[in-house]
Amino acid sequence: MxxxxxxxxxxxxxxxxxxxxxxxxxxxxxxxxxxxxxxxARTALEAAGCDAATxxxxxxxxxxxxxxxxxxxxxxxxxxxxxxxVRELPAPPRREIAAFGPLPxxxxxxxxxxxxxxYVRVLVDRTGGRVEAVDAERLxxxxxxxxxxxxxxxxxxxxxxxxxxxxRAAKVTWQRNAADVAAAVTEAARACGAEVIVxxxxxxxxxxxxxQLPEFWQERVVQTDAxxxxxxxxxxxxxxxxxxxADAQAAVDRYRGSDAGGLPAVVRALQRGQVATVLLxxxxxxxAQLWVGPEPAQLSFDPAQLxxxxxxxxxxxxADAALVRAVVCSDADLVLAAPDEVRAxxxxxxxxxxxxxxxS
Numbered sequence: 288m289x290x291x292x293x294x295x296x297x298x299x300x301x302x303x304x305x306x307x308x309x310x311x312x313x314x315x316x317x318x319x320x321x322x323x324x325x326x327x328a329r330t331a332l333e334a335a336g337c338d339a340a341t342x343x344x345x346x347x348x349x350x351x352x353x354x355x356x357x358x359x360x361x362x363x364x365x366x367x368x369x370x371x372x373v374r375e376l377p378a379p380p381r382r383e384i385a386a387f388g389p390l391p392x393x394x395x396x397x398x399x400x401x402x403x404x405x406y407v408r409v410l411v412d413r414t415g416g417r418v419e420a421v422d423a424e425r426l427x428x429x430x431x432x433x434x435x436x437x438x439x440x441x442x443x444x445x446x447x448x449x450x451x452x453x454x455r456a457a458k459v460t461w462q463r464n465a466a467d468v469a470a471a472v473t474e475a476a477r478a479c480g481a482e483v484i485v486x487x488x489x490x491x492x493x494x495x496x497x498x499q500l501p502e503f504w505q506e507r508v509v510q511t512d513a514x515x516x517x518x519x520x521x522x523x524x525x526x527x528x529x530x531x532x533a534d535a536q537a538a539v540d541r542y543r544g545s546d547a548g549g550l551p552a553v554v555r556a557l558q559r560g561q562v563a564t565v566l567l568x569x570x571x572x573x574x575a576q577l578w579v580g581p582e583p584a585q586l587s588f589d590p591a592q593l594x595x596x597x598x599x600x601x602x603x604x605x606a607d608a609a610l611v612r613a614v615v616c617s618d619a620d621l622v623l624a625a626p627d628e629v630r631a632x633x634x635x636x637x638x639x640x641x642x643x644x645x646x647s
Contacts, residue, residue, distance in 0.1 A: 288397065288401075288402050288403065288620065288621045288622060288623060289402075289403045289405070289423035289424075290397065290611065290614065290615050290621050291423065291615065292423070292424050293372075293391075293393055293611070293615050294615055294616065295371055295372065296364055296371065296372060296391050296393070297583060297612050297615060297616050299366055299367065299371070300366075300581055301366060301388070301389040301390055301391075301602070302336075302337075302366060302387060302388060302389050303364055303365070303366045303387070303388060303389070303390060303391040303392075304332050304337045304341050304342060304345050304364065304365045304366065304385075304386070304387050305362075305363070305364050305384065305385075305386045305387075305388075305391050305392035305393070306325075306328045306332070306345055306349065306361075306362070306363045306364075306384065306385050306386075307360065307361070307362050307376075307380040307382075307383055307384040307395055307396075308321075308324045308325070308328060308349070308360065308361055308379075308380065308383045308384075309321075309324065309360055309379035309380065309383065310324075310349075310352070310355075310359055310360055310361040310375075310379075311357065311358040311359060311360075311379060312354060312355065312356055312357065313356075313357055313358050321349075321350065322350065324383065325346045325349050325350055326346070327385075328345075328346070328349075328383070328385040329342045329343065329345070329346045329385075331385035332345070332385050332387050335385070335386070335387040336387055337387040338368070340368035341365045341366055341367065341368050341369075342365075344365050344368050344369055344370045345363050345364075345365035345370045347370070348363055348365065348370035348373045349361055349363050349370075349373060352373050352375075355375065358378060358379060359375055359376055359377060359378060359379065360375070360376035360377075360378060360379040360380045360399070361373060361374070361375060361376060362374045362376055362380070362395070362396045362399075364391045364393075374396060374400075376396070376399050376400070377399065377400070378399070380395060380399065381395070381399070381571065382571070388602075388604055388605065388608070389579060389602035389603070389604045390579065390604045390605070390608040390609060390612055391608065392605060392608055393608065393611055394569060394571075394605070394607040394608065394611065395571065397569075397611070397621070397623065398569040398571075398623060401531070401623075402531035402534065402535065402623075403423045403424075403425060404423075404482050404483060404527045404530050404531050404534075405420075405421060405422045405423045405479045405480045405481050405482055406420075406421055406479075406481050406482060406483040406484065406485065406523070406526070406527055407419065407420045407421075407472055407475045407476045407479065407481045407483075407484045407485070408421075408484070408485040408486075408487070408519070408523050409468065409472050409484070409485070409486050409487070409488070409496070410487050410488045410514075410519065411465070411468055411486065411487070411488040411489060411492045411493060411496050412488050412489045412492055413460070413464060413489055413491070413492050414433065414464055415431065415432045415433040415464055415467065415468055416431075416432050416468040416471075416488065416492075416496070417429065417430075417431050417432070418430055418431075418432060418468065418471045418472055418475055419475075420475035420476070420478060420479040420481065421479065422478075422479040422480065423479075423480070428475070428478075428479075430471060430475075432467055432468045432471045433467075462495050462499075464492075465492060465495035465496040465498075465499055466499050468496050469496050469499035469500050472484065472496070472500060472504070473500060473501060473504060476504050476507075481504075481507060482507060482530055482534075483507055483509060483526050483527060483530050484500075484504060484507050484508045484509070485508075485509050485511060485519075485522060485523050485526050486508055486509070486510045486511070487510075487511045487512070487513045487514065487519050487522065488514070490512070493510055497510065509522075509526040511526075534622070535622050535623070535624065538564055538566060538620070538622040538624075538638065539566065539622070539624055539628045539629075541564075541638055542566055542629070542636050542638055547561075547562070547636060547637035547638070547639055548629075548631035548632075548636040548637075549631040549632035549633060549635070549636070550575065550606065550631075550632055550633030550635050551588065551632070552631075552636075552637070553565065553610070553633075553635050553636065553637045554577065554586055554587065554588065556637050556639060557584060557586060557610070557613040557614075557617070557637075558584050558585075558586065558587070559584075560584060560617055560640075561637075561639050561640055561641060562613075562614070562617065562619045562637045562638070562639060562640065563619055563620065563637075563638045563639060563640045564619060564620040564621070564622060564637065564638040565610060565614050565619060565620070565621050565622070565635065565636075565637050566622045566624045566628070566629050566635065566636045566637070566638070567607065567610060567621060567622070567623060567624065567629075567634065567635050568623075568624055568625070568626050568628075568629050568634030568635070569607075569623055570607075570634055573605075573606070573607065573633075573634075575605070575606035575607075575633055576603050576604060576605060576606055577603070577604060577605075577606045577609045577610075578590045578592075578593055578601040578602070578603055578604075579593075579601065579602055579603075579604045579609050579612075580593050580596065580598035580601055580602075581598070583612050583613045583615070583616035583617065584613060584616075584617070585598055585601075586609045586610075586613060587601075606633065610635065
């Protein structure tokens with residue numbers, strides 16, 4: 288799971304206000320309903336000890352977020368009188384939350400966004416193609432590519448002494464135009480770190496395009512017969528979902544041979560910067576907490592341990608919030624796993640970058 292977009296939150300010291308609410312615009316009084324929800328969230332934050340400047344900044348940021356149509360939600364985070372992150376949710380949150388604590392409460396956001404797979408998709412024809420790149424932040428960049436070759440585009444009908452020559456010329460034109468599109472796809476894939484390239488469009492242009500991609504990117508190609516519109520969207524969603532599921536399953540399969548299972552073992556590994564991937568079960572009902580300091584690796588069950596690390600004033604925070612912060616700031620990966628995939632204590636396990644050195 289790509290969680291680097293959270294890093295700016297951890298460059299600021301807490302405490303943090305975190306709000307999740309329904310921002311749907313599918314009723315006549317939707318705007319008024321959102322104002323009421325934001326007002327209720329602000330009241331709850333201030334009752335929990337949040338300063339008025341921070342609660343007010345988050346209320347304004349939520350109300351000022353670009354309006355979308357239909358049913359969706361918003362997640363917002365603020366501290367120090369500023370709201371550095373407001374993120375759209377694909378649907379209203381499972382429950383509305385107004386929380387105030389030492390760390391931002393980001394787990395519901397990650398659970399609802401799901402795996403974010405950067406990808407490129409291209410709709411190609413014999414004259415060029417439309418290339419769209421979506422990065423891990425879900426930012427979309429698109430361009431239309433017009434091939435340099437314009438004649439001939441069609442093979443001649445059978446017959447005539449020049450027919451074979453025109454057949455060959457048309458194919459050369461297609462290949463050259465496909466090369467132009469392939470160059471654009473390669474550049475877009477490199478820029479966004481694409482894990483999947485979805486190719487649709489003309490059935491004769493598709494293989495010409497794929498053949499001219501570097502081998503590294505050919506291995507990430509998924510071809511589809513879908514055309515423009517909803518069918519192409521559906522094919523893209525399916526390809527991304529399959530890749531996300533495969534990545535998660537690969538991490539779960541590797542964990543079966545790992546010894547970093549359970550919250551205590553994972554905490555120790557994160558303290559040492561030993562973790563490559565954390566597998567975490569999303570449990571909204573969890574009340575597990577850890578003591579934390581200002582640095583991401585400062586997390587423990589025992590405040591005395593943090594005092595020994597030089598933390599003057601340890602704070603208690605949600606365990607999942609502390610784990611996510613440590614993952615993000617150590618450039619580790621996060622995989623949200625199903626309960627039956629990680630049966631370790633606390634629903635958490637880790638794949639390690641290196642084995643711990645034990646004294647003989």
